Structure formats: C-alpha cells, structure tokens
Amino acid sequence: MRIGIVCYPTFGGSGVVATELGKALALEGHKVHFITYSQPARLDFYNQNLFYHEVFVPTYPLFQYAPYELALSSKMVDIVQFEKLDVLHVHYAIPHASAAYMAKQILKTKGINIPVITTLHGTDITLVGKDPSFEPVVTFSINQSDGVTAVSESLRTETYDYFPIEKDIKVIPNFINLEKFKRQQKEHFRMAISPNNEKLLVHTSNFRSVKRVEDVIQIFSRVREVIPSKLLLVGDGPDRPRIEKLCRELNICPDVRFLGKLEAVEEVLSVADLFLMPSEKESFGLAALEAMACEVPVISSDAGGIPELNINGVTGFVSRVGDVPDMVKNALYVLDDIHLPTFKANALARAKEFDVAKILPQYEAFYQKIIAEQLALT
Secondary structure, three states: OOOEEOOOOOHHHHHHHHHHHHHHHHHOOOOEEEOEEEEEEEEOOOOEEEEEEOOOOOOOOOOOOHHHHHHHHHHHHHHHHHHOOOOEEEOOOOHOOOOOOOOHHHHHOOOOOOOOHHHHHHHHHHHHOOOOOOOOHHHHHHHOOEEEEEHHHHHHHHHHHOOOOOOOOOOOOOOOOOOOOOOOOOOOHHHHHOOOOEEEEEEOOOOOHHHHHHHHHHHHHHHHOOOOOEEOOOOOOOOOOHHHHHHHHHHOOOEEEEEEEEOHHHHOOOOEEEEEOOOOOOOOHHHHHHHHHHOOOOEEEEOOOOEEEEEEEEEEEEEEOOOHHHHHHHHHHHHHOOOOEEEEEEHHHHHOEEHHHHHHHHHHHHHHHHHHHHHHOO
C-alpha cells in the first residue's frame, strides 16, 4: 500500500505513535509518506520505503496567524496526486482531520477519491475538542472520515459521550517496539546515580498540570522517608519551576535529578525500579507502556485508559486521581525486595501483549477494509 501519514512531529504521544507506525509499515514493504511541518522526532533512520514531505507555510503581513491548515490541505492534495496514495491516515483530530476533509473534497474534483482514516489520541478529544470554539469542527471532521480509530476503550467511550459521533470507532491500542524498549545493561549509569543501591523511581512527561508532577514529588518524598531512593525526572514544561521550588521546600533536591528532554529514555528506564504516572487525564499511557517494556512496574492513577494497560495488583497498582497516600502505600509494597521481581516480570509480560508485531496487522487490515469500501462506492 501507499500510505500518507499526517501527524505532529513532536515527542508527544500522538507523534511518537504515528512515526513508529510509519516505520513499522515501511519495514513491511509499504510506501509511507509523512506530511507535516518538520521532520518527526522519531523518524531517525533511512529506509527506501520512507518519505518525508515538509509543509511550508508562507507568511504574509495580511495574516495575523499563519494558515497552516490550508497549506497542509494543499500539500496533501499534491502528495496524493503525485505519489498515487491509497489512503491518508491522520493522527490527532485538530487540525489534521479537517484539513484532510478539505483535501479529499479538492481531490474529488480531480476524479480522485482518497479514503481518510482519523486516529484519536486523547487531548484532541478530552481537552481541545471540548472547547466550544472547536467542537463543531471536530464533530464534523470525525463524522466525515471514512474510518476512525481510538487508542483505548476509554477514549472511544468518552468520544461518544461528548460528541454526536455517527461513525463507528475501532479501538486499536498503542504499541511498543520491543527491540528499542528493553532493559539494557546500564549498571555504570545506575551506580553513578544510586551509589548506595538506593531504589530508582522515574517519571516522564511534558510537565503540564494534567500530568500532576507535584503528586510525583509528594509520592517520592514520602517513599524516601521509608526506603532510600532517588527520583529521575525526564522531560520539561511549564510546571518545572514550580516542581523545582517544591523539591527545595521538601529538602529533597540532592535525591532528585531533572534530566530534561531525552530521546533515549529507554536507557533511563533500564535502571529504574518503579515508574510513577499520577496523571489527571491519560488516553492510553504510552510512557507507562515504555516503562513496562523495560521491566519497570507502574504506580498510576485510574485516569482514562491507564487501567486498561496497568493491571492493578499485577503490573503495579492503580489509585484514584490525587490519592497520594494510596500511591505511596502501593509504591512501598512494590519496592519491597520480596515483591519487586514478580512485578517486574509481570510488567514485561504485559508489555509483550502490545508488541508492534501484534498491533501492526490490525492497522493493515483496517486500511484494506476502508480502501475496499471506498472502491466499492466508485
């Protein structure tokens, strides 16, 4: 198949999943064309089946805001025609689904009927999409898509609850590349951080309020009082100054490391004992899956799709959002040397259920189904 993928090129979950999907499809022999405003962060290797097309947005004094959606639609039209694409797969509803709708209508005037698949990832529905400024466009764009997928049952349900969606939404969960995300021998790294064999707790996020990083700090501070521990924070964002201030107030700075934005997060996860995800909203919990693939159990909230991934009492524990005392209790239980090996083994076993080799055929079958339906209409 010749597949166009439209996504955000950042380290965010939707961009990561879209890029890893494209890479996996290319390895299977499909021609994959990425269409976005800069090269995706995870598009990091050469393959003869991978192509990148940059969306250039011209600037004019007339425009207060650059018309990215229009430029994106025009680029989609060009690539579909020139590369003879079989399907467009857009990730994240805003603005990609609406731009794809416009491109589809333009292409119809040229005798081309390109099927469009929209994948919903989370905040495009749970946060941005609920804004009255965007809701009508989100609803229309989803309903006009030829196929729609969501990354969890929770997100599928929430989409139906908040929007008058008429399309069937198929759940295809996020996935993991177990060749990339696996526990590596990094004992020198661990010794440098915890020279006295302290337990290592890790959190990765964009440091926004929805991630509740303050809860991470509170959990760690209380765990540290019982078990000698260190905390590694991967990522950056608007809440970091407040988090640094809280660490100073709790007098735990010597045991907390801010590592910033790291691409090779699997190297940090390879030395970790526990992953903390107390998020207020989380459509799936891709960061938790990456941790589990590296044999790291998870202490999480019950937000969104996390309980579908993190099995309570098996791969870690799930608590109510904001219930720091319960998360502390659960963290101490998992970190006990009697229990930790079992939780680590269970985390890896669960991650294997989301191996890209198992999820990729679901996308391929869905592409073929939607393409066949479109051909039947012509």
